[in-house]
Amino acid sequence: MSSSPSANNLMDQADVAVVGAGIIGVACALQLARQGRRVVVIDPQEPGMGASFGNAGHLATEQVFPIADMSILTRLPGMLMDPMGPLRLDWKYLPRALPWFMRLLLNLRSAPYQRTIAGIRALNESSLGAWQRLLGSIDRTDLLKQDGSLLVFEDADSRAAIEALQARMCQQQVPVELWSAAAVQAAAPQLSERILGGLFFAKTGxxxxxxxxxxxxxxxxxxxxxxxxxxxxxxxxxxxxGVSLLTDKGQLSARQVLIACGAHSASLTLALTGRKVPLDTERGYHLMLPQEQQRLPFAVTSLERKFIMTPMVDGLRLAGTVEFAGLDRPPNMARAWQLHRLSQGLFRRDLNAEGATPWMGFRPSLPDSLPVIDQVCDGKVLLAFGHQHLGLTQAAVTAELIAHMTSPRGAPASQGLPALTPYRLARF
Structure with a gap:
């Protein structure tokens, strides 16, 4: 290969073309290359500039429940009427969203709901170990702080909900501790005294x-x-x-393709497999506060206010809220700035928003809250998308699963990877 090979030459020599340069696509590409495969990653943006750029940064292994429960029925009017609410459905998008929401409601029945929990839990329980292996293998364990996370509550009436959530978490064997107000203050002294307690999740980061x-x-x-x-x-x-791909710069081919382009994966999946997946997007917002680098020791979520605050090297990231408005409508950055207003009262001294930057990205969501992780079309098409708000959490274990299913040697038994059955494309 020449020092500046053409795209066609790269693809002609590629074993796997990975479509999508987000956290999942890149992690999969690395694991596949380590098997000796020749890998090309294709994306219209620079790597990491999609949803992976602005996620909350939380390794959310504790979040084993689906994105919605039956309460969504009573919340639907508010979703349509309140443009700043934590769960927003753009009324102009409602006709397109209704089939997806109908499938969501069907998956809230007891049996499919329990299957979803089992599927999320299986991935999440393997996620921390997978990240430890992946970061250790590139000597970058410094990028992850394994110091837990905290869900706090302020209203006395919320105590029953917190205790019920703790019981549900324990039932799913999620490590969780009920903290008093004093314990919260000792660990995060800059939080307001109005906080009455919370749940601490030690096996997160x-x-x-x-x-x-x-x-x-x-x-x-x-x-x-x-x-x-x-x-x-x-x-x-x-x-x-293999597979032939048409791009905006010509025709490319490879022996296999991995579809890992998040919320943009549906059309290529349909073209290659003939299977129409009910993929939609939860539009997520963040507000980055560069003046607030020392406020919190770990990620803190507010039960009542429904958003998360994560300390990062460049400041404090406020993230959360869900908006259903599709891929084409422009972002409503007022939702990002709303996060700063939501933070007011959570600290002894309000957060400094000087120099703050807003952002919006697309979380790829399927109505059963499970991703598609599979190998179809006689092994020519690999699939890794639809991780909703757990893409960062589940990226490393997804990469191990993709590498395992394509490796003639298989993965070491010690890794204890989840079974693929819940994530198969054929469920749609």
Missing amino acids: HFLDPYQLVCALVEAAKDHGVQFLKQRVEDGHIAAQ
């Missing part, structure tokens, strides 16, 4: 900079020969020797 995490994995992938192409994949079809 947070990443100090999600974007730098992607960059570190990109550099490791490049060291293993992975090539990155800045192109937009517009279509594709199964060919005799």
Whole structure:
């Protein structure tokens, strides 16, 4: 290969074309390259500039429950009427969203709901160990702080809900401790005295900079020969020797393709597999506060206010809220600034918003709250998308699963990877 090979030459020599340069696509590319495969990653943006850039940074292994429960029925009017609410459905998007929401409601029945919990839990229980292995392998364990996270409450009426949640977590074997107000103050003294207590999750953590995490994995992938192409994949079809992809810069081919482009994965999945997946997007917002680097020791979530605050190297990131408005409507950055207003009263001294920057990204969500992780079309198409708000949490274990399913040697038994059955494409 020449020092400046053409895209066509790269693809002709590729074993796997990974479509999507977010945290999941890059982590998968690295693991596949370590098997000796020639890997090319294709994305219209620079690596990590999609949803991976602005996520909350929380390693959310405790979040084993689906994105919604039956209470969503009573909340629907508020979702439509309140543009600043924590769960927002744009009324203009309602006709397109209704089929997805109908499937969501069907998955809230007892049996499918329990299957969803089991599927999320299986991935989450393997996530921390997978991240430890992945970061250790590139000598970047410094990017992850394994110091737990805290869910706090302020209203006396919320105590029953907190205790009920603790019981549900214990039932799912999620490590959780009920903290008193004094325990909260001892661990996070800058929080307001109005906080009455909370739940502490010891087996969680947070990443100090999600974007730098992607960059570190990109550099490791490049060291293993992975090539990155800045192109937009517009279509594709199964060919005799593999997969042919049409991009905005021409026709490319590879022996296998991995679809890992998050909320943008549905059309290529349909083109290659003939399977229409009910993929939608939870539009998530964050507000980055560069003046607030020392406020919190770990990620803190407010039960009543429904958002999370994560300390990072560049400041404090306020994140959360869910908006259903599709991929095409412009962001409503007022929702990002609303996060600062929500923080008021949670600290002894209000947060400094000087120099704050807002952001919006697309979380890929399926109505059963489980991702698609699979190998189809005689092994020519690999799938890794639909992780909703757990993409960062589950990226490393997803990469191990993809590497395991494509490796003739298999993965070491000691890794204890989850069974793939709950994540198969055929469930749709």
